[in-house]
Amino acid sequence: MNKKIKHAGALTAGIALTALLASCAVGPTPAEVDAATAQVIKSSFREQGIAKMDRLNLDASNQACSDSEGRPLDDKLAKAIEEANLKTVKLPADGKYLGNWAEGEKIAQNGRGLTWSDRPGEANGGSCYNCHQISKAELSYGSIGPSLYNYGKLRGVADPASEASKPIVEYTWGKLWNAKAYNACSGMPRFGHGGILSEQQIRDVMALLLDPKSPVNN
Numbered sequence: 001m002n003k004k005i006k007h008a009g010a011l012t013a014g015i016a017l018t019a020l021l022a023s024c025a026v027g028p029t030p031a032e033v034d035a036a037t038a039q040v041i042k043s044s045f046r047e048q049g050i051a052k053m054d055r056l057n058l059d060a061s062n063q064a065c066s067d068s069e070g071r072p073l074d075d076k077l078a079k080a081i082e083e084a085n086l087k088t089v090k091l092p093a094d095g096k097y098l099g100n101w102a103e104g105e106k107i108a109q110n111g112r113g114l115t116w117s118d119r120p121g122e123a124n125g126g127s128c129y130n131c132h133q134i135s136k137a138e139l140s141y142g143s144i145g146p147s148l149y150n151y152g153k154l155r156g157v158a159d160p161a162s163e164a165s166k167p168i169v170e171y172t173w174g175k176l177w178n179a180k181a182y183n184a185c186s187g188m189p190r191f192g193h194g195g196i197l198s199e200q201q202i203r204d205v206m207a208l209l210l211d212p213k214s215p216v217n218n
């Protein structure tokens with residue numbers, strides 16, 4: 001009697017294990033999990049105002065960074081992404097890189113833009129303080145990105161129009177235009193490439209960072 005019960009118990013456990021193994025073998029593949037996840041995300045959002053569903057579409061660069069799940073990308077892939085993004089950078093047509101730092105400070109402070117409650121055609125802000133310290137006068141800032149206080153000064157930009165300053169001026173423009181040009185999986189918005197800031201707004205933010213008269217460099 002006792003033996004029979006034991007036997008029955010072992011049999012039940014065996015059946016359960018077989019069922020578990022079978023369920024593992026026919027369980028969803030990673031591709032199926034991805035598809036199901038995409039479906040859940042898609043069904044969790046709806047269009048409203050200027051915010052359309054195309055926001056959920058990743059471009060090839062974002063897709064590669066998403067697929068890597070936080071692990072560093074393979075060097076070759078990272079280089080290819082950076083090269084492709086660098087190609088999108090449009091330098092200012094008139095060769096003028098710097099605008100007005102006071103306007104730049106307003107743009108850096110402004111966190112509005114691109115949400116369903118923003119009106120079409122309204123200028124966006126840069127939200128720079130969400131991630132960076134910039135001017136010392138602003139005490140509230142995020143620290144996801146490096147401090148940009150003394151940005152131009154620390155890089156020896158005494159005259160932004162000089163030949164000597166050209167590499168750092170061009171790099172900064174490129175970084176603002178498309179942050180992935182220099183860091184494949186950068187978490188910084190691609191301001192020019194994404195149409196978030198206009199060329200003139202980027203000039204003004206450039207002045208905030210690089211104009212020797214800007215409070216950032218004083």
Ligand code: HEC
Binds near residue numbers: 129130144172189
């Ligand atoms: C969502 C966060 C985020 C926002 C918003 C953001 N950045 Fe960044 N930024 C970063 C991160 C993270 C880095 C460092 C990693 C990298 O280089 O991509 C960075 C790097 C930079 C660099 C390069 C610094 C260096 O020493 O090379 C500059 C310049 C810069 N940001 C300027 C800006 C400006 C100006 C704005 C607003 C127009 C802005 N960022 C908005 C996250 C952000």
